[in-house]
Amino acid sequence: MSKNHPDEDETNLSSAVDFHLRDRFKLEYSAENETMIERSVLIHRAVLSSVERLFAILLEQYKGKFPFWLSPRQAIVCSVSEDYRSYADKVRDQIHEAGYYVDVDTTDRNVSDKVQEAQVAHYNYILVVGDEEARTGQVTVWLRDEMMSIETLSDEFKLKTANFL
Template sequence: HVQINEADGAFYGPKIDIGVFDALKRKFQCATLQLDFQLPLRFKLTYSAEDEAKLERPVMIHRAILGSVERMFAILLEHYNGKWPLWLSPRQAIVCCVSANSLTYAKEVHAQIRAAGFHVDIDMTDRTIQKKVREAQLAQFNYILVVGAKEAESGKVSLRVRDRADLSTESIADVIARFNDEVAAFQ
């Protein structure tokens, strides 16, 4: 949607403002592109065009693609309600082991997912699995991978998706494929 805003005075020259809407339909100005005829004049900037004897005055272009990084992150945070999509999340997954007996397998799962290029943490504390899962949910991890003796024996993980109570059992290769598919969907 393009709209001419004649009352909006720009000091340097004509400009284009790009606004985005958040989840509550509020408009925020993000990117701006603006022509500047004043600074080249003030700094006595010139260049030689095709006719090298003739000097031309350049026009500067000011651009701020995201407006400000802070503003863009504020809009993203509000839009996603602090629950980042997998491709942007600093907390993509966490491996939670049920007991010390499954620690070796938990480290293997962690290493394989990390080697696939994903941000994955591991909870090796001696707390109960319920506390580990609850803390991971509060930290907004996209995926919680629970591993115990049963999962170590089968070579799989119990997968919990953020904001869903149901668990599925998947192989590590399937988990990595799921992550890759989810990231590819945003590109």
């Protein structure tokens, strides 16, 4: 650190404080007393740009499909028809109460269209509910074509979150 400026001292200054750009751009201002000219100090806020770089790296690494623990779209519940809306809402509420982000699609569309849309949106888990699931209190995890209880699904979510998977 140069000793050219009286407001610089021996303390270890953060790299976010810049005493040199003010000289380069001739930055000055007048304080309360307009006859007295003060020299400014630039303070950089690099925190947000660091976060932006991190997200750019994560997007590139995961190709837009974030791992479960980081994903803003962890799960979606797709009902086979509007008849199962209340069960789909119940499943969503149970998963949400366990601390996970879950959407629900109870629109009156074909379930394959709902699943395809959820895949394009990069949901980590696509849960389909219909008559059998409502009767047994389970969900069908699409793509794996397996049924599991909501508790088992919640345990799997906890495991993925704990292990950053």
